Amino acid sequence: MALETGTRLPDATLLKMGEKGPETVNLADKLKGRKVVLFALPGAYTGTCSTAHVPSFVRSMDALRAKGVDEVICVSVNDPFVMKAWGEATGATDAGITFLGDADGAFTRAAGMDFTAPPAGLIGRSKRYAVLAEDGVVKLLHLEESPGVCEVSGGEAMVAAMG
Numbered sequence: 001m002a003l004e005t006g007t008r009l010p011d012a013t014l015l016k017m018g019e020k021g022p023e024t025v026n027l028a029d030k031l032k033g034r035k036v037v038l039f040a041l042p043g044a045y046t047g048t049c050s051t052a053h054v055p056s057f058v059r060s061m062d063a064l065r066a067k068g069v070d071e072v073i074c075v076s077v078n079d080p081f082v083m084k085a086w087g088e089a090t091g092a093t094d095a096g097i098t099f100l101g102d103a104d105g106a107f108t109r110a111a112g113m114d115f116t117a118p119p120a121g122l123i124g125r126s127k128r129y130a131v132l133a134e135d136g137v138v139k140l141l142h143l144e145e146s147p148g149v150c151e152v153s154g155g156e157a158m159v160a161a162m163g
Contacts, residue, residue, distance in 0.1 A: 002112030008136050012107035014100040017084035031136040034070040039130035042147045044078045044086040052150035058095040060155030067162045073098045077105045077125050
């Protein structure tokens with residue numbers, strides 16, 4: 001299933017770092033009854049992800065909250081250790097963005113958003129996109145044509161699309 005407007009985000013168990021180590025997060029429970037922006041990207045510490053995508057959401061947090069967004073979540077096919085360190089290194093954790101690892105890529109595959117680019121060493125990674133979901137249902141979907149570009153999937157584009 002490929003994500004599209006009106007579809008439900010697939011149920012998945014993602015990982016985050018807790019005080020005592022990795023903890024599971026049931027995505028369906030996290031989305032239930034809430035307005036959430038979820039953005040996904042090819043990989044932690046990669047070029048466009050670190051220099052454009054994450055910073056765009058850091059800059060947009062106040063505007064997204066003003067539009068009633070309960071939480072902004074970044075998902076990548078990475079382990080929770082890397083996701084925690086990357087969130088801290090980019091200042092995104094301090095800005096209030098939740099970083100969740102899709103360590104085995106199950107969520108990314110279920111969403112139909114996986115791709116592989118062997119020359120870049122990216123195997124089973126996520127396409128670059130952002131969604132606005134209400135109670136788990138996709139209301140807005142911004143999918144980039146190329147994983148190396150962050151134009152329609154950035155924080156400012158999401159704020160603008162929300163009106």
